[in-house]
Amino acid sequence: MTETTPSEAQEIEATEAFGTATLVGVELRVKPVGQWRPSYLRALRNGDYDTWAAGVLHEDDAPRFIELDATFDEINAFTSDAMEAVGEAPGKSSGRAKSSTRTRKR
DSSP states (O other): OOOOOHHHHHHHHHHSOOEEEEETTEEEEEOOGGGOOHHHHHHHHTTOHHHHHHHHBOTTHHHHHHHHOOOHHHHHHHHHHHHHHTTOOTTOOOSOOOOSSOOOOO
């Protein structure tokens, strides 16, 4: 197995599809939603933003996210923008939709 050279690593990174979103004036790179693990969404829903950032942001941007120490309002706006940037509408769930037919009680 051959090792990747620094220039090859840069080329690979440049071709990866990252979306971007801005948190307190700093642009951060976000992986496409298809590369997120369910645990990252659980972390986001549970307010564990550091775990979410470590999983979905570019490896260089996750520490920056934590260092920025943004407010909840800023983080909520950022996560919403980040999800839209990589193809997922905030609040959209891949879970099963509730049936539109009503079940009669007996």
